[in-house]
Amino acid sequence: MSTAAAAVEAKNVSKIFGAGVGEVRALDNVSVTIRQNEFFTLLGPSGCGKTTLLRLIAGFEMPTEGSILLEGEEVAHLPPFKRPVNTVFQNYALFPHMSVAENIGFGLEMLGKPKTEVQQTVDAMLRLVRMEELKHRKTSQISGGQQQRVALARALAPRPKVLLLDEPLSALDYKLRKDMQLELKRMQHETGITFIFVTHDQEEALTMSDRIAVMSQGNILQIGSPDEIYERPADRFVADFIGETNFIEAEVIERIGEDGRIRLPSGVAVSHKLASNAGVGSRVTLAIRPERIDLVRADGETHLKGKVDNIVYFGTDTTFHVGLDSGQSVTVRVQNRRGHQEILQVGDVVGLTIAPEAMQILRD
Amino acid sequence: MAKATFSVRRQTGFATIALVCFVMLYAPILTLMIYSFNDGTSVAIWEGFSWRWYERAAANEQVQESALLSLKIASIAAVLATIFATMAALATTRTRPYRGLTAIFAAINTPLMVPEIVTAVALLIFFASIKVATGYTGIAYLVAAHTAFCIPFAYLPIRARLESMDATLEIAAADLYATPWRAFRRVTFPLLWPGIVAGLMLAFVISLDDVVITEFVKSAGQDTLPTYMLGQLRRIVTPEMNAISTVFLGISVMVVALFFFMTRKKN
Numbered sequence: 001m002s003t004a005a006a007a008v009e010a011k012n013v014s015k016i017f018g019a020g021v022g023e024v025r026a027l028d029n030v031s032v033t034i035r036q037n038e039f040f041t042l043l044g045p046s047g048c049g050k051t052t053l054l055r056l057i058a059g060f061e062m063p064t065e066g067s068i069l070l071e072g073e074e075v076a077h078l079p080p081f082k083r084p085v086n087t088v089f090q091n092y093a094l095f096p097h098m099s100v101a102e103n104i105g106f107g108l109e110m111l112g113k114p115k116t117e118v119q120q121t122v123d124a125m126l127r128l129v130r131m132e133e134l135k136h137r138k139t140s141q142i143s144g145g146q147q148q149r150v151a152l153a154r155a156l157a158p159r160p161k162v163l164l165l166d167e168p169l170s171a172l173d174y175k176l177r178k179d180m181q182l183e184l185k186r187m188q189h190e191t192g193i194t195f196i197f198v199t200h201d202q203e204e205a206l207t208m209s210d211r212i213a214v215m216s217q218g219n220i221l222q223i224g225s226p227d228e229i230y231e232r233p234a235d236r237f238v239a240d241f242i243g244e245t246n247f248i249e250a251e252v253i254e255r256i257g258e259d260g261r262i263r264l265p266s267g268v269a270v271s272h273k274l275a276s277n278a279g280v281g282s283r284v285t286l287a288i289r290p291e292r293i294d295l296v297r298a299d300g301e302t303h304l305k306g307k308v309d310n311i312v313y314f315g316t317d318t319t320f321h322v323g324l325d326s327g328q329s330v331t332v333r334v335q336n337r338r339g340h341q342e343i344l345q346v347g348d349v350v351g352l353t354i355a356p357e358a359m360q361i362l363r364d
Numbered sequence: 365m366a367k368a369t370f371s372v373r374r375q376t377g378f379a380t381i382a383l384v385c386f387v388m389l390y391a392p393i394l395t396l397m398i399y400s401f402n403d404g405t406s407v408a409i410w411e412g413f414s415w416r417w418y419e420r421a422a423a424n425e426q427v428q429e430s431a432l433l434s435l436k437i438a439s440i441a442a443v444l445a446t447i448f449a450t451m452a453a454l455a456t457t458r459t460r461p462y463r464g465l466t467a468i469f470a471a472i473n474t475p476l477m478v479p480e481i482v483t484a485v486a487l488l489i490f491f492a493s494i495k496v497a498t499g500y501t502g503i504a505y506l507v508a509a510h511t512a513f514c515i516p517f518a519y520l521p522i523r524a525r526l527e528s529m530d531a532t533l534e535i536a537a538a539d540l541y542a543t544p545w546r547a548f549r550r551v552t553f554p555l556l557w558p559g560i561v562a563g564l565m566l567a568f569v570i571s572l573d574d575v576v577i578t579e580f581v582k583s584a585g586q587d588t589l590p591t592y593m594l595g596q597l598r599r600i601v602t603p604e605m606n607a608i609s610t611v612f613l614g615i616s617v618m619v620v621a622l623f624f625f626m627t628r629k630k631n
């Protein structure tokens with residue numbers, strides 16, 4: 001067994017449902033490499049192809065084009081019951097005619113493991129998900145959160161190489177979801193299994209993942225660690241989907257090699273690293289997070305200038321909506337330290353300063 | 365107290381109509397049952413209580429033979445029909461939609477709508493030619509005919525059960541290393557079982573009850589209980605018929621009750 005091989009690899013995978021006018025391209029030439037022991041998240045809006053990618057990995061569907069590799073080996077010929085991959089289904093899909101313990105032991109039993117081993121593993125799993133007392137209950141007689149943990153235990157029990165989790169927390173209330181997020185992380189840590197986690201909740205993705213793939217309309221737009229995705233979104237969709245972002249148009253006025261200068265709408269020029277295709281005179285879009293903008297006096301040195309249109313108090317921080325001279329509105333978030341927010345009032349003219357590294361130039 | 369929702373029970377005349385319906389349904393049956401205990405030979409004039417017609421029916425060899433044949437045919441036909449219906453239900457719900465699926469679905473269910481007499485005549489002619497060709501005159505014709513018309517009845521509850529069943533359960537079984545056959549054995553079949561039992565019971569009762577098709581298809585001397593009764597009624601009516609009918613009714617009710625308790629315990 002080669003330890004170097006990636007846990008899962010999708011190579012130029014496309015999946016088309018239907019034919020003719022009713023054709024749906026659920027995945028469009030997707031390539032992704034998921035490492036061993038990684039907590040990898042697929043993040044994207046409804047219908048972007050997250051479930052489809054999981055189903056291809058699990059073997060419930062076959063790719064129209066491209067190939068799926070598990071630990072370096074092509075698995076096209078393997079039906080789902082021969083793949084060392086287990087799924088936690090969005091609706092749990094627990095077997096209603098079996099007890100909690102029978103559900104958890106099902107996979108091991110199908111693998112032909114001896115009875116004593118099945119029982120030992122089931123007990124260990126019950127401890128792991130803290131469900132020992134409910135061992136003999138029917139799955140229809142336990143709560144949603146408990147069902148979710150049984151589904152998790154059932155998928156973990158056969159010790160798969162990869163665990164696929166399709167929005168497993170979406171049915172839970174806020175408090176339980178927070179608890180389960182921590183528990184999932186703990187279990188991934190304790191078992192060392194590669195987790196591929198699907199969600200459309202960006203906060204969940206940011207807090208739990210080692211790496212995130214942001215998807216839209218059958219494409220993967222960016223793959224990176226949570227802070228990479230958040231701090232350096234590759235394009236407008238990613239920047240917009242993850243957290244709040246201001247988009248500001250700027251013009252390239254100078255460039256020498258990678259270094260260049262761009263002019264902000266206010267006329268102020270700043271130095272910035274440029275991509276190779278941004279020539280002098282071309283327009284670029286900057287993504288700037290609201291918390292990376294500072295409010296300063298308008299008569300000092302500023303990048304942008306505007307008038308405070310609106311102030312919203314959020315407890316830990318305050319959001320200012322500042323209308324620029326160009327008409328655009330910029331959102332600025334300031335942490336509430338004592339005495340800060342009293343200074344400014346609606347209608348005041350303020351200056352905005354932005355650290356150059358907080359101005360992320362988006363790819364077109 | 366005023367209720368916001370429409371309640372048919374509060375409409376004027378509802379109670380009366382309901383009562384009339386129940387009386388129409390059960391009064392004749394009740395009368396039939398009562399006169400089965402009549403001491404006299406009339407089915408209309410009460411002459412005191414006795415078990416004599418039950419004793420007589422039980423001792424009647426023709427009744428014994430036809431009842432046995434009825435049970436034999438109903439058992440075999442119900443089991444065969446249920447097996448076919450189960451396969452048909454799986455083939456029409458557990459596959460991706462394919463061309464002709466609607467046509468197949470219709471083909472399975474139209475026998476419910478074809479007038480029984482038409483089926484009976486068709487079978488008579490069809491089997492007659494086979495009889496001529498082979499010389500075989502056994503009960504296989506009746507079993508085949510009963511199996512055929514029982515399939516749609518067995519199919520309905522099985523299909524209903526399959527459709528209400530979450531298909532991801534089978535996918536989950538496959539995900540947990542169950543081969544298709546083991547997924548069927550361990551997940552689909554146990555969950556489908558109440559539907560299969562319902563189909564079996566329904567097919568059994570329908571077969572037991574059949575007159576028209578049996579009358580047309582049977583060879584000489586192959587009377588089932590209903591066709592025997594029909595033959596007797598043409599001649600003379602005694603409370604013996606009432607007694608047989610009452611026992612018959614008892615068996616049907618028992619089958620249905622058995623089914624009811626079996627499925628209720630499951631859930």
Ligand SMILES: Nc1ncnc2c1ncn2[C@@H]1O[C@H](COP(=O)(O)OP(=O)(O)OP(=O)(O)O)[C@@H](O)[C@H]1O
Binds near residue numbers: 024026048051052
């Ligand atoms: N069996 C199918 N037949 C036809 N189209 C399908 C099928 N499965 C998925 N699709 C389509 O493929 C696209 C991607 O679906 P998918 O289920 O992967 O989305 P998703 O990202 O999981 O969305 P959600 O967050 O809502 O679960 C959608 O447009 C969907 O309508």
Ligand SMILES: [Mg+2]
Binds near residue numbers: 051
């Ligand atoms: Mg989905």
